[in-house]
Amino acid sequence: MKALVFDETLKLKDVPRPKPKNGEALIRILFSSICNTDLEIIKGYMNFKGIPGHEFVGEVISKSSAFFGKNVVGEINCPCGICYLCQTGRKTHCPYRSTLGILDRDGVFAEYVVLPEENLRIVPDNLPLSSAVFTEPLAAAIEIFEQIQIKPSQNVFIFGAGKLGLLISQVFRLNGCVYTTFDIQEGKVKQALNQGLNARLLSTLKATEKAEVCVDCTGHPSGISQALLHLFPRGKLVLKTTIAKPEILDLNQIVINEFEIIGSRCGLFEPALSLLSQGLVNPQPLITAIFSFKDILNAFELSKQPETLKVLIQH
Ligand SMILES: [Zn+2]
Ligand SMILES: [Zn+2]
Known part of the structure; x- marks a missing residue:
């Protein structure tokens, strides 16, 4: 073959x-x-x-x-x-x-x-x-909800409007919480907006703006440090990026702010197939x-x- x-x-x-x-x-x-x-x-x-x-x-x-x-x-x-x-x-x-x-x-x-x-x-x-x-990437997006509880009253920042970031954004939209998806590229932000998602250019994000949950799906080594800057104390950071080149991180801020860091990988296929076949994720x-x-x-x-x-x- x-x-x-x-x-x-x-x-x-x-x-x-x-x-x-x-x-x-x-x-x-x-x-x-x-x-x-x-x-x-x-x-x-x-x-x-x-x-x-x-x-x-x-x-x-x-x-x-x-x-x-x-x-x-x-x-x-x-x-x-x-x-x-x-x-x-x-x-x-x-x-x-x-x-x-x-x-x-x-x-x-x-x-x-x-x-x-x-x-x-x-x-x-x-x-x-x-x-x-x-199904597989959507299952990976849904895995976040198997791992942490996110209340509809909490706000969420999603970093990276790539393939996985957009699927994750669609799943957060279903959850009913206030989410914003950020990307450094104007083209990606436009694509996200065209899909009816809440998206902004990363350059418009002010230092004072923070979220209870941040999701890093930038696929970039600096994504973790970036996301931590915008996490409320005791907030949760979900890591989706896997890259060949590892990142060196200052751990002090994690201790001081009592951040919770959650690595997140593969998820279950059944809920992904269910969302796709019901047309809830397109x-x-x-x-x-x-x-x-x-x-x-x-x-x-x-x-x-x-x-x-x-x-x-x-x-
Ligand atoms: Zn994959
Ligand atoms: Zn085994």
């Missing part, structure tokens, strides 16, 4: 079709999409080598699978299921896990992929495939372009441009 392989550089190659092990299903990829994590991986994040890509929708083609013939999305973490963390409800933190296209497991920028059947979720019939491919305005799989290298080039939102690949 054809696959995009990362090994210091990105190349389209012919590689053997993966073979499902016990409990796994073979999936033909229909759509995939490029995430910031993929752009960081090709800069060295996680030292990953192999086929990247973890956001997908595909059709199960293993005849022996209960999902045979169905369109599915898939949770990206493949835990061992038996260790202490797995047994105590922290499967996404299993130290023996592999993660689709990120850690020890080939990803979805290929014709086929294998995943454990327990990771698969059926795409509701009414959901367009080009929306279903947003990812369609986030699609900048759709490329065919043979043009995936051009898709990556476009993805790196600062004003690009989601780039989809049709396989």
Whole structure:
């Protein structure tokens, strides 16, 4: 099969079709999409080598699978299921896990992929495939609400109006709280405003303006320090940025202001599919372009441009 392989550089190659092990299903990829994590991986994040890509929708083609013939999305973490963390409800933190296209497991920028059947979720019939491919990033946005309680009376600042920032903003809007999404780029702020979101240029944010909850999804090393400047004492900072280059932080302000810092990663697929199929979150305005799989290298080039939102690949 054809696959995009990362090994210091990105190349389209012919590689053997993966073979499902016990409990796994073979999936033909229909759509995939490029995430910031993929752009960081090709800069060295996680030292990953192999086929990247973890956001997908595909059709199960293993005849022996209960999902045979169905369109599915898939949770990206493949835990061992038996260790202490797995047994105590922290499967996404299993130290023996592999993660689709990120850690020890080939990803979805290929014709086929294998995943454990327990990771698969059926795409509701009414959901367009080009929306279903947003399930994974939307699940990551919803994860914030699994982790912290946000009262509708509290104000929230979201830093970064990129792909994830816009999905997070849509979820906060549903919650009914007063949120503002900031970005340094005028184009991104305009796109957010066009989606009916409350958005402002970061340069208009005064030093005195603060929020009870700040979310950093800037994808930039300085995002954390920036967000802390605008957090009320005892406020909560949710970190969504994962980058190849780490940030050095002065921890004193965290102690003095009794800030709560919450790292936030993958979330549950069921609520994401539910919001998408009810039309409560609309990812369609986030699609900048759709490329065919043979043009995936051009898709990556476009993805790196600062004003690009989601780039989809049709396989
Ligand atoms: Zn992603
Ligand atoms: Zn485990």
